Amino acid sequence: MSSSNHEHGAVGHIVPIKMLVGTCLALLFLTGVTVWVAKLDFVELRMDEMNILVAMGVAVVKCTIVAMIFMHLRWDRSFVGFVFVGSFIFVGIFIGFTLLDSSEYQPTIIPGDTPQVQLKLDALNASMAADSASSGEHDGAASQ
Amino acid sequence: MTGDPRPLEQPTLTDNYLTYTRGFLSWALTLDHKRIGLMYLCSVLLAFLLGGIFALLVRTQLLVPEGLIMDQDDYNQAFTLHGGIMVFLVIIPSTPAALGNFVLPIMLGAKDVAFPRLNLMSYYLWVIGAIFMVYSIFGGGLDTGWTFYTPYSIDQNSAMGGVIPAVTGAFILGFSSIFTGMNFIVTIHRLRPKGMTWFRMPLFLWSIYATAVIQVLATPVLGITLALLAVERAFGIGIFDPTLGGDPVLYQHFFWFYSHPAVYIMILPAMGIVSELIAVHSHRHIFGYSFIAWSSVAIAMFSFIVWGHHMFTSGQSPLVNVVFSFITFSVAIPSAVKVFNWLATMYKGAISWNTPMLYGMGFIFLFVIGGLTGLYLGTLSTDIHLHDTYFVVAHFHYVMMGSALIGFIGGLHHWWPKMIGKMYNENAGRVAFVLFFIGYNMTFFTQFMLGSHGMPRRYATYPADAGFQMYHIISTIGSYMMAIAFFMMAAYFISSIFGGRRAAANPWGGRSLEWQCTSPPPHDNFSEQPEVGDCYDFSVLRWDEATQGYVWREDVDRPGEKSHA
Numbered sequence: 051m052s053s054s055n056h057e058h059g060a061v062g063h064i065v066p067i068k069m070l071v072g073t074c075l076a077l078l079f080l081t082g083v084t085v086w087v088a089k090l091d092f093v094e095l096r097m098d099e100m101n102i103l104v105a106m107g108v109a110v111v112k113c114t115i116v117a118m119i120f121m122h123l124r125w126d127r128s129f130v131g132f133v134f135v136g137s138f139i140f141v142g143i144f145i146g147f148t149l150l151d152s153s154e155y156q157p158t159i160i161p162g163d164t165p166q167v168q169l170k171l172d173a174l175n176a177s178m179a180a181d182s183a184s185s186g187e188h189d190g191a192a193s194q
Numbered sequence: 195m196t197g198d199p200r201p202l203e204q205p206t207l208t209d210n211y212l213t214y215t216r217g218f219l220s221w222a223l224t225l226d227h228k229r230i231g232l233m234y235l236c237s238v239l240l241a242f243l244l245g246g247i248f249a250l251l252v253r254t255q256l257l258v259p260e261g262l263i264m265d266q267d268d269y270n271q272a273f274t275l276h277g278g279i280m281v282f283l284v285i286i287p288s289t290p291a292a293l294g295n296f297v298l299p300i301m302l303g304a305k306d307v308a309f310p311r312l313n314l315m316s317y318y319l320w321v322i323g324a325i326f327m328v329y330s331i332f333g334g335g336l337d338t339g340w341t342f343y344t345p346y347s348i349d350q351n352s353a354m355g356g357v358i359p360a361v362t363g364a365f366i367l368g369f370s371s372i373f374t375g376m377n378f379i380v381t382i383h384r385l386r387p388k389g390m391t392w393f394r395m396p397l398f399l400w401s402i403y404a405t406a407v408i409q410v411l412a413t414p415v416l417g418i419t420l421a422l423l424a425v426e427r428a429f430g431i432g433i434f435d436p437t438l439g440g441d442p443v444l445y446q447h448f449f450w451f452y453s454h455p456a457v458y459i460m461i462l463p464a465m466g467i468v469s470e471l472i473a474v475h476s477h478r479h480i481f482g483y484s485f486i487a488w489s490s491v492a493i494a495m496f497s498f499i500v501w502g503h504h505m506f507t508s509g510q511s512p513l514v515n516v517v518f519s520f521i522t523f524s525v526a527i528p529s530a531v532k533v534f535n536w537l538a539t540m541y542k543g544a545i546s547w548n549t550p551m552l553y554g555m556g557f558i559f560l561f562v563i564g565g566l567t568g569l570y571l572g573t574l575s576t577d578i579h580l581h582d583t584y585f586v587v588a589h590f591h592y593v594m595m596g597s598a599l600i601g602f603i604g605g606l607h608h609w610w611p612k613m614i615g616k617m618y619n620e621n622a623g624r625v626a627f628v629l630f631f632i633g634y635n636m637t638f639f640t641q642f643m644l645g646s647h648g649m650p651r652r653y654a655t656y657p658a659d660a661g662f663q664m665y666h667i668i669s670t671i672g673s674y675m676m677a678i679a680f681f682m683m684a685a686y687f688i689s690s691i692f693g694g695r696r697a698a699a700n701p702w703g704g705r706s707l708e709w710q711c712t713s714p715p716p717h718d719n720f721s722e723q724p725e726v727g728d729c730y731d732f733s734v735l736r737w738d739e740a741t742q743g744y745v746w747r748e749d750v751d752r753p754g755e756k757s758h759a
């Protein structure tokens with residue numbers, strides 16, 4: 051570290067500690083938001099998809115903060131940021147096209163043609179039926 | 195500067211990278227990009243021999259309708275291993291890792307790549323991946339085809355047991371490829387010499403750069419895909435298995451999102467080599483430099499949005515079929531830009547009919563056939579007829595072997611004097627090229643006929659009365675001719691090491707920096723990073739009879755050099 055004064059360029063940018071702590075607090079706060087949102091029952095409020103939207107939105111914000119401040123992208127050459135954003139665009143293209151396709155061909159799939167799934171579902175239903183038939187003591191142990 | 199500074203590095207017989215240090219460990223633990231490149235070259239050629247043997251087995255089997263030498267299961271293994279080895283072990287690493295490693299830092303006038311240790315690690319990952327791949331033969335066999343399509347590959351009762359070792363091998367090879375790509379991107383960004391702006395780089399560097407971008411962006415998806423496949427096969431978690439509610443078409447999306455760009459990992463470096471070959475051996479300034487450079491980048495970008503053209507008959511939805519078909523056609527634009535620029539470069543050039551140039555011209559010829567037949571496969575209506583026939587086999591061999599591999603072989607002939615310091619027998623090289631070229635077209639042009647007449651791919655036998663046998667016989671004879679040509683190459687390359695004439699620093703008349711250091715280069719490539727000018731301006735060079743190479747004209751200054759009076 052003693053040589054850092056002489057070779058300033060080699061060390062790179064140093065983020066002030068206040069900023070790091072602030073970022074950390076912001077991330078913790080956003081984690082709290084995620085947890086809080088998870089506990090809300092949006093189905094009751096007739097906003098079924100709100101849960102996932104808020105959770106993903108918070109995740110995107112957190113991700114951006116980490117990349118910008120912890121990963122130093124804010125102070126780095128803009129090319130690095132370009133690469134970072136660019137790779138997300140490619141992920142978007144990949145997932146986007148694939149989901150578009152599977153939602154398009156979904157109606158052509160013959161329904162119920164998943165024998166193994168059916169077997170497992172049947173077994174699950176049978177065991178649940180057996181469970182509910184047995185004593186409530188048993189039930190309580192399972193739900194813990 | 196005092197005296198005549200013309201030869202930048204004095205040729206020496208004793209101090210070069212080959213003899214710099216001695217002993218096994220000095221190679222096994224080397225960080226020298228040139229030695230790593232050479233080790234890659236030997237390994238890739240060894241894998242090429244192995245993949246080639248499987249190819250000859252496949253061709254021999256098809257000489258007679260009922261199959262000559264194998265049963266169906268063995269045949270399935272033969273074509274799977276041929277494909278897997280040739281794609282993952284040979285073509286993908288061939289030009290970037292073997293030739294690129296050797297040439298790229300020297301072209302930049304640098305001492306090495308940006309991360310030499312990562313480079314060595316990449317090589318050993320290749321070796322480990324290769325061991326896994328070969329182990330899959332003994333660990334139960336591999337008969338899925340190189341694409342590992344689900345649901346067959348995840349069905350423990352039908353697909354052979356080598357799937358997981360092979361998939362692990364391909365996963366590790368993927369990392370090897372990513373490391374090479376990373377290294378080259380950083381090297382090109384950080385280590386360019388004075389005077390070499392982006393648009394003064396040799397075109398080989400542009401193509402390697404575009405390739406590296408694809409390697410870094412696409413290969414992780416292959417890793418994820420293969421990891422999911424292994425988990426699915428081992429534990430049956432229901433991602434790809436339809437009986438568990440999974441989606442086998444999803445596997446094809448995953449697989450081709452990597453494997454279509456992988457086609458460009460193979461072809462782009464070869465295009466870069468051809469740009470060098472055509473310009474240097476025509477002794478004429480490359481035509482349309484920036485168009486060729488940008489077309490490499492455009493091809494790299496397009497390569498990510500066309501993968502669905504492999505899935506037109508898979509159950510992919512009509513909407514997505516149409517979109518992918520349309521985008522696929524647009525790849526023709528940058529490809530054609532390159533071809534026209536190469537032809538324009540040759541036009542009125544002073545063409546030297548050297549072996550590398552023959553491969554360069556062979557590339558243009560075969561690539562045009564490979565590219566144009568791709569249009570039939572990109573067209574939705576004709577693809578229904580041609581899908582999974584020998585037409586597809588012929589098409590991708592014209593692109594992967596006739597173009598990607600021929601570019602690699604051309605580059606090998608071009609840089610061999612630089613790598614080894616010896617000239618091979620030029621006439622033997624020309625004869626081998628002619629034999630290869632005729633054999634190649636006999637092998638694969640007939641397969642277009644076979645395919646359009648309905649011969650499906652991956653079949654060990656065929657009906658005797660379908661009229662296929664004549665084509666198969668011609669095709670097999672052609673493959674034997676190619677085998678002879680490759681053994682000829684091995685013979686004259688190896689004999690050149692021991693008996694070849696010493697190569698001049700610049701035997702072909704190239705202007706990029708690798709032709710300014712000695713052949714073979716010294717350990718450090720250059721004592722100080724040289725300045726560069728226009729690397730396609732060949733008017734500053736003249737032929738020197740005494741050294742049998744090209745030298746700087748006495749009346750022209752080197753870049754960065756004050757008039758030396």
Ligand SMILES: [Cu+2]
Pocket residue numbers: 453454457500501503504
């Ligand atoms: Cu493709």
